Amino acid sequence: MPAKRPPVPLSRERIIEAALHIADGQGLRRLTMRRLGDALQVEAMAIYHHLPRGKEALMDALAEHVTTVTVDPSGSATWQELARAWARAGRAALLEHPGVLALALTKPPQGTALIAVREQGEQLAASGLGDSTQAVRSLRAYVMGSVAVEIQRSGWAGPAGDGEEPGAPPLPGSRTESEQEAVAAFERGLEALLRGLAET
């Protein structure tokens, strides 16, 4: 009796969720269509009905997912506070799924992610910042780079990772840092950048 119906009917959202789980848990390299199918209790080919362009579409969707953030501007009085909020939100979103960082840093923003970038620019401009385009760019660069450095230091395997668990052995030369140290370093660099952006 082939062709059994899966318990819960499979959707784009469920696929992305499962894919993120696999990528974060075992590395991008281990994220294969068949494994994804297994995780969803489905044959690999079933995925193609929800993501017509196959793995390509999946990668795009993953990148879009971890780079889509929203910030409520009403909570920030100055453009500095607003910029901090965006930066922290961006960092948090990227750190949540280290397995797909390589995609997020490499693929151009699309869909909701692109909209988010534009929104960031508009909000910063509306809150009185002069060259908001430049600011958005510098902020995005700093956020992305910071997360990259953090992930590197955490000993995460990477896109061509050896398939080991995410908690790889710490680097021989430098101790793995704590979460507090990481946020502190991020905040200090962020403040430096904001100060620099203030003096047009």
Place this chain on the structure above:
Amino acid sequence: MPAKRPPVPLSRERIIEAALHIADGQGLRRLTMRRLGDALQVEAMAIYHHLPRGKEALMDALAEHVTTVTVDPSGSATWQELARAWARAGRAALLEHPGVLALALTKPPQGTALIAVREQGEQLAASGLGDSTQAVRSLRAYVMGSVAVEIQRSGWAGPAGDGEEPGAPPLPGSRTESEQEAVAAFERGLEALLRGLAET
């Protein structure tokens, strides 16, 4: 008559060079052992004699190669000039090989790349900068992120790229920028960050 000797005897350096060429020209996805062998006029398996851990070792070597930079400190009087030199060198090295950016941003520095990072810290400390560790970290983050943004805007395919040529069609929403615009944006953000770092 099998077992023909190749004209030039194959070495680790030649392998890396050819791999970079392929990755930059057709994307990381298209960098396969067999294709690499073809480019070197050799069978794929021959590569394993020079890179024992196979593709894994190749990826590590590529990441190391594009993140290894050197700066002559004698050309810089202030720590700001030194930091600028390091930042520009780092950016240039990464931009030279967009195909392996994902590796460079994801893999922890090893070998010569790690040495370069340490050297940067020592030089900055020696030139009078207080918290050089923090500064190196912020600078590296900014440089890596800036290049990531630049590559994204250039419409480069990415690690799971569709295999098209690097000169992909420009993003629909935003025009592809010129080299001048790119350096200008980089320099402005860099200056902002340096100003911020100056005020401890």
Place this chain on the structure above:
DNA sequence: CATTGCGGCTTACTTTGTAAAGGGCGCCGC
């Protein structure tokens, strides 16, 4: 001249992405 070992080749097996076609199940109009 026989030996040894480096360096490349051949073969073969496993895993992956994905095209193509098949099949069950629910829902529709009648």
Place this chain on the structure above:
DNA sequence: GCGGCGCCCTTTACAAAGTAAGCCGCAATG
């Protein structure tokens, strides 16, 4: 109730990739 349709999922199949195992020629060495 029922025949057919269409949606989702499965099956099957194939090309391409990573790489383990073992072969073999060539050159230097004794």
